[in-house]
Amino acid sequence: MGLQGVLNLGKNSLAQNQVALQTIAHNIANAGVEGYSRQEAIAVNTPPTQHAFGFLGSGVRVDTIRQAADRFLNGQIVSIKAEFAAFRARSEAMRLAETFLNEGASGTGISSALTRFFQAAEALSARPEGAPERTDFLNAAANLARVFNTTASSLQDLRVQADRDIVRGIAEVNDLAGRMADLNGRIQVAEAGGNTANDLRDERQRVLERMSELSGVTAIEDNEGSFLVIAGRSFPIVQKGEASSLKAVDNADNVVGTVPPVALKQVNFESQGGELTDITARISEGQIGGLLQFRDGTVGRLLDDLNNLAAT
Structure with missing residues (x-):
């Protein structure tokens, strides 16, 4: 190896170390970025040259910038975030519902109204001819009806x-x-x-995780590196560079009896051809799934229990 070869070897070595340092600096700069995956400059030796005395190494080069990410773990993160988002949405909504069902410090809830009603009824049964007892009973009954109606209205508003x-x-x-x-x-x-677009993949992973937090989507990566994103367990909302959409449509069979009445939305999948398919029942995870369960399940059961209590 002549002087030129030695200089080239040194130049290549410096270039490799410069890339490694730039990669480290990039990692440090993005240490606080949510969803960033650490990167590593992978070095390989360059092909040796053959001489009469044998093979002589020619230095080093950067083969690729490898992303420290595990596809299986990323998939698990997406799934867990969807489950947690559904739980959190239901939990936060239930906390609001509890504010209307709990007695509170003022004692103006259903339990207090029922207690006053039965006390007034007992007093009236003991002295049915008494005008004060009759007035107290009528007032207690009116108050109980008001509390039932107010609570039901508040749940409908939720x-x-x-x-x-x-x-x-x-x-x-x-x-x-x-x-x-x-x-x-x-x-x-x-x-x-042939190289990997690490930063773009990190950004795409963040987008996927947020989509999953909202609607529980899943994704499959094809051989070309594109994500096929599935909504409602079987509807492709993203295919390569094309996106379909979800659409909120009034459901005439699911109306809240407010004034004026409000038709609640069903979730439709809208294909690129414009065809609509109701997938409301298929969305059970993510924030939307949790809210659907609360809106159509939990509150409905609470209202049924309230109606049954009022009817007894």
Whole structure:
């Protein structure tokens, strides 16, 4: 190896170390970025040259920038976030419902109203001819009816609020689906030369996790590096660089008896051809899934229990 070869070897070594330092600096700069995956410059030796005395090494080069990410673990994170988001949405909604069902410090809840009603009824039965007892009983009955109606109205309002949150969630899912489709295309172009678009993949993973938090989507990566994103367990909302959407549509069979009445939304999958399919019952995870369960299940049971109590 001549002087030129020695200089080239040194140059390549410096270049490799420079890339390694830049990668470390990139890791440090992004240490506080949520969803960032650490990167590592992978060095390999360059092909040796053959001489009469044997093979002589020619130095080192950077083979690739490897991302410290595990696809299986990323998939588990997506799934767990969907489950947790559904639980959190139901829990927060239930806390609001409890504020209308609990007695509170003022003692103006259903339990107190029932107690006063039965006390007034007992007093009236002991002295049915008494005018004060009759007045107290009528007032207690009117108060009990008012408390029942107020509580039922408040629970219905919670259904309407949950419905509005569902609509907002659907809008965000559609926005994220568009971003996911764009990232699929950019990653496919960036990786056409054989390298991995690490930062774009991190961004796409963050988008996927947020989509899952909202609606419990799942994703499958194809051989070209694109995500096929599935909503409602079987409906492709993102395919390569194309995005479909979810659509909130009034459900005439699910109406809240407020004034005026409000038709709650069903979640439809809208294909790229414009065909609508009701997938409300298929969304059980994510924030939207949790809100649907609260709106159509939990509150409905609470109202049934309230009606049964009022009828006894």
